[in-house]
Amino acid sequence: VRSFTHINAHTIEEAYSMLDEHRGSAVLKAGGTDLLGVLKDEILPHYPRVVINVKTIPGLNFITEDERGLTLGALTTLHEVANSSLVKERYPALAEAARSVATPQIRNAATIGGNLCQDVRCWYYRYPLKIGGPLQCARKGSGPCLAVKGDNRYHAILEGKRCFAVCPSDMAVPLAALNAEVKIAGPKGERKVGVAEFFKPLRNALGNGEMVTEIEIPSHQGQGKQAFIKFSIREPGDFALVSVASAMTVEGGLCTDARIAIGAVAPGPVRAREAEAFLIGQPVHQEVIFKAAEQSVVGARPLSMNAYKVEITKALVRRAIRQALE
C-alpha cells in the first residue's frame, strides 16, 4: 500500500470536517475491508493523501429499539448484526443478510455503514494498476462503461445507464425491503435518505464531507414476515450474483403488504414495485407467486452476457416470497 496520512477521528464533527477540509484527497475508513483493497490495487485516478479512521468515534456502535423502530450505529459490525437476538427475532432478513457477507473474519471487522458505502466490484473498475492498469471508465469520470462491450456476465440487468456496475452491498437489500433510511451527517447538517435512494448510478448519495452515521428501520410491527436469499457462484465468501429480500404481510388469506427488494442486478437495491402492487390483495398461491416473479423483472434490459440473471432473479423472488410465508 502506498503511504498516506492516517488520522483517528474522535467525533462525527471532526471526521466530516477533516473530510471536507481535504476534499477530494481524503477517505473515511471504518472496518477497512473494502477500502484497503481499493488502495492496494490503486484503481482510482487519485490516491488519497489522508485516511480518516472513524472507528475511534465513540457511540456509533449500537443497536437500539424504540416504538419508532430499530436504529443501528454505522460502526456496528456485521458480526454484531448477524448475532443480535433483537435483529434475529424481529428483522430476520437483515440478520440473514449480515450472516451471508464474506467470511467470519471479515464480518468481525466490517461495519454496516461500510457495507453500504463500499465501492462496486466491477472488474473493469477494479482492474489493478500492477497489471497494466488501471482502466478509465465512466464511473471514474472518463470514457464509456467498459462492461457494455466487454464481459458483463455479472453486471446490471436493470436501471444501468452510464455505469452498469451493480450494488455490492448485501445489507442494502433487506434494508430497502424494510424501508430503512440512512442518516447522514456533514458540514451542512444532518439529513436522511431512503436506502434505495442512497445508491446512484455513478456513486452514492454522500455529498462533500458527508458520512453515514446511523441506519433507521421502521418498527417491526409493520414489517410482516421476512426472508433473504443470496445466490452466488461460490458459497460462502462471495458477492451476490442476485439476492432478494422480501417482507410480506398476509391477513385473512390475502396479501396486505408486500415489499420485495432485489440486489446485485442494478446500481442500487431495486424495489420490485410492479410485483409488490400485483401481490397486494391477492391470495398468495403458486400461480400468483409465479406472476409476481415475472412482474419483478419487468423493465429488465440485460447486456450481451447476463440475461441468465433475469432467470435467477425470478427464481429467487419466488423463493423469497415462499420462504417469508413459511
Next chain:
Amino acid sequence: MGEAYRFIGKTIPRRDAKEIVTGAACFHDDIRLLNMLYGQVLRSPHAHALIKEVDKTRLQKLPGVRAVLTWEDVPDWKGGMTHTTRVLDRKVRFVGDAVALVAADSKEIAKEALRLIDVEYEVLPAVFDVDEAIKPGAPQLYEECPGNVMPPGVPGWGGPRSLKEVVMGDVEQGFEEADVIAEGTFGYEGIPNPMPPESPGAIALWEEPNRMTIWVSDQSYYKHIGYLRRIVGKDIEIRTFGGPCGGSYGSKSMSWQIQLQAALLSRATGQPVKLSFTKEEHLAAYVLRPTSRIHARVGMKRDGTVTAVSGTWLLDTGFYSQTTQAQVAVGCGEAQLAVRCPNWNLKTAIVCTNRNASGIVRGFGGQELKCALIPLLSLAMEKAGLDPVEFFKKNFVKPGDRYVWRDGRRYTYRGVHHAAAMHEGAVRFNWKEKWKGWLQPTAVNGTKRRGVGFGIHGNADIGEDASEAYVRLDPNGTAKIFSSLAEHGTGQKSNITRMAAEVLQLPLERIFQPPSDSLLSPYERGPGGSRMTYAAGSAVIAAAEDARRKLLEEAAIVLGAKPEDLETVDGMVFTKGKPGNGVPWEKIIGADHTCMGYGRFEQDFTLSNCMMTFVEVEVDTETGKVDLLRVLNATDVGQIIDPPGLEGQLNGCLGSAGIDSALFEETILDRSTGHVLNANMIDYKWRTFSDLPPIENVILETPYESHRFHAVGVGEVATAPGPVAVLMAVSNAIGIWLHEYPTTPERVLRALDKSTFNRANRTERGKP
C-alpha cells in the same frame, strides 16, 4: 497387499510437519540476504504493442532506485520451448507483459519507481482465439512462427522423432468398420490457474564474471541449471537453492522468466535481488493451463471397440510456449493409454495468442486433451448404448498393450490391470444403480435434478527422466540422503526418508537431508508426472542399497563372515537371526570414515498409473446452479507409501484447476482487449474449506514391478479425470449435452433454453 514393512505404508508424521505448522519452515518469502534489493516489473497495458520509447528521467529524483532495465539494457536472452521469447523485448505480447525491471532498496520504492517510467507504445492489433489466430491476415506474434503456429517437437525428447501427433493404421477403413460415428468441436478452454498458495518468485545473485546463484521457489531446482544455461550461455556457472515451496501443482516446475528478471537486476547492481509476484501477477502474468480445442471424429463398434479417431487438436499456448510441445507429446501418449484404437489420425497444432502464457500444470496435456476427447467419445457411446465405465474397462491400457510415448518410441505396458480398481470404484460408488443411461438423470426432485459422471486418466510418465541420489552412512549410526529434491508440499522428502529407512532398517530420526543445494546433491529432475515414487524413489533405494552393500562387505571383513549372512538394524550389524551379537557401524566404518552409496534411475515408460473419478451432481434447473454432491476416486498404487499423504493428494482433485475447472474455476479474459478480469481471489472463484463435498478414495494395492516396494505415484493425475466427469454428470442431470467448461449457471440455463430473454428483448447498449 504388500509385505510387512516397518516404515512403508505406515501413518507417521512428516519430518517437516512441526516446522510448517509452527511457521518455522523457511519459504521463499522468508529469505533475506545481506544487501538484498527488491525487484518490480512494469507491465504492459496493451495486448500487443511495440515499445517506441522509454523515458526514465522522472526516476532520477527518486532515491533508493538501483537499476532500471528495459530491452535496450539487457543481453538477448531467449527462452521457451522454441527459444523465441526474450526476458525483456521491444515487443509486448499480452496485457501484463514485462516492459521494464526495477531494483530498489525497498519494495515500496521499487513500486513507486514504476509510476515514474514513461513508455510510449505503438499499439498493434491483437488476437485472442486459436481459430482466429491461424487465419491468414491474423496479427503475428513472432517472425519465427508464421501463422502463429509454434514449431512442433521437443528437442530434449528426441527432437524430430518426439511425439507430435497420433497417426497410425487406416482411419478410412476404421470409419467403414464403425457401427456409429460421432464428430464435432469440443474444448477445454477455461484456462484455469493451478494457483499454489505461494505466488512465484526468485532471488538472484550475479557475481562477475560468470557466476549466477538462484534461490528458487519452484518444485524443482537442479534441472533449472541446464535450462537456464541454454539461455544465458554455457560459460555461466549456475548454482540453485530450492527451499520448501508453497505448492506448485506443476506450475512452478519452471520460472525462468522471474529468475532471469531477478538475475538481470542483480547483474546490473551487483547485489542480490528478490522478485516476488503478487497474487494479481500470479493470476494475470504467470502461467495458465493451455486452451484445448478439438475438431474431431470417432468411429466405434457397438461392443465398445474404437475403430478410428481423426481430427485436429489445437492448443492455444498464449504468448509463448514454455513446454506446450511436451504437453502435446504426453497428451498424445495418454490418449492412447485411455483409448485402445488401431487407427488414428490426430494432428496437432500449437498456436500463440495475445494472452498470458500457458505453462506446466498437473494433468500435463492429457487432462486438456481428454476433457475435449471424452465428450466426443461420449456422443459415440450414447449412439452405441454403452456405459462409460464398461467402455473404459475395455479400452484402458492392459498388460501387453502397446503405445507410442513422448519420445516417439513404442512401448509395451507391463503394469497392473486397472479394471480391478475401476470395478471396485464403481461398486463403492453404486454406479450401476445410479447410472440410468446417457442424458438420463439419476433422480429428479421438483426443480432439482441429479446426475452422475465418470472420468479416467493415466500416465506413463511415472517413470520419466533420470534421478540420482547419494546415501551416506556415518559412523555414529546415522544416514544422510543427498537428493536434489525440493519439498513442494506433498511430503516427498519424508517419503524418500522412509524408503531409505526401510532399506537400512534405521529409525527415521537418524536419517537427515542436507539443504537443497545443487552444489551438494546429484542430478534430480524433481517432481512431475507422478514420478517421485518410482523414479526418485528408485534412485534413493538404489543408493541406500549400495551403501548397505558396502557396509556389509566391510563388516564381513571385520567380523570374518560372508556379507550375505549379515544384517543391519538400527545402526548395528549382526549375523542374520542373531541380533544379540551386534556391532555398531562405527566399528565397521571406522570413526574417520564414511560409507557412501550411489543410486541412479533411468527412465522407463512401460508402467502407467490410472485415476478414475466418479461424481454425482445436483442441478437447480431454476437457477442453473450445479452442486457437487459426492466424489469418489479410485486408483491402484501398487503399495501405499504414506497413507495420509496419498489421501491428501487424492482429495486435491477439486481445486488447482481440477474438478472445479468444470464448476467455477476459470480465468476470465476480456476477449477484445486481452485483460485478465478476475486476477484476484474474489473474482477468481476458488473453493473455500467450508465448501468441501464428501470425497471417498478407493485405493488398491496390486504390486507393480517398479522398485522393491512395488509402488507407483498418482499425485499428478488426481485432478485429471474430474472435469470431464462433472460435464458428463451435469449433462445427464439435465438431459442435454453440455460441452463447455465450466458449467456456470449461465451455460446451464442456456442449455435449458431459459436464457432466451436476450433473443426476444435484446436492446443495443452503448448507443444513445
